[in-house]
Amino acid sequence: FKTINDTRGHDVGDRVLVAVSARLREIAEQRGALCGRWGGEEFAIYLPDADAESARALAEALRQAIEAVQVNDTEGQQVPVTASLGFAPIRGLELDSGQERWEPALKCADQLLYQAKHAGRNRGYGAWPASAEASINPLALDSALQSGIFRLVETDAATN
Numbered sequence: 001f002k003t004i005n006d007t008r009g010h011d012v013g014d015r016v017l018v019a020v021s022a023r024l025r026e027i028a029e030q031r032g033a034l035c036g037r038w039g040g041e042e043f044a045i046y047l048p049d050a051d052a053e054s055a056r057a058l059a060e061a062l063r064q065a066i067e068a069v070q071v072n073d074t075e076g077q078q079v080p081v082t083a084s085l086g087f088a089p090i091r092g093l094e095l096d097s098g099q100e101r102w103e104p105a106l107k108c109a110d111q112l113l114y115q116a117k118h119a120g121r122n123r124g125y126g127a128w129p130a131s132a133e134a135s136i137n138p139l140a141l142d143s144a145l146q147s148g149i150f151r152l153v154e155t156d157a158a159t160n
Contacts, residue, residue: 085124086112
């Protein structure tokens with residue numbers, strides 16, 4: 001939202017934030033997920049017991065919904081809105097002492113979010129264990145992907 005705030009004004013950025021937030025909440029609730037704002041322009045969605053395909057499908061639905069948000073600026077011009085997404089499982093990630101169950105997933109999702117941004121934005125990347133026994137430290141995500149212990153899961157826009 002920083003680019004929108006800087007180029008179109010904070011009032012327009014706030015309207016986009018409200019519209020995106022409403023769409024995220026709506027789609028998350030339809031799928032039994034919890035949704036909340038994590039930071040300035042970051043949201044976290046918790047989908048308990050998701051498998052790779054349901055997480056990918058949710059991420060793609062969110063990406064499409066955000067891309068479809070229609071907000072006009074003060075001159076009546078439509079503001080283009082896209083999202084980069086990162087997603088990861090709760091299972092298969094090792095916990096450090098004192099961590100909550102969701103914290104390693106958030107670390108992985110954050111790394112994948114930045115990979116999606118650097119790959120061209122408006123896409124989602126996830127990482128999923130290749131087998132039920134796989135378990136990694138979230139800081140070793142890149143090597144787990146390279147070795148095949150975890151596999152990269154991409155939204156449709158990332159594969160186009």
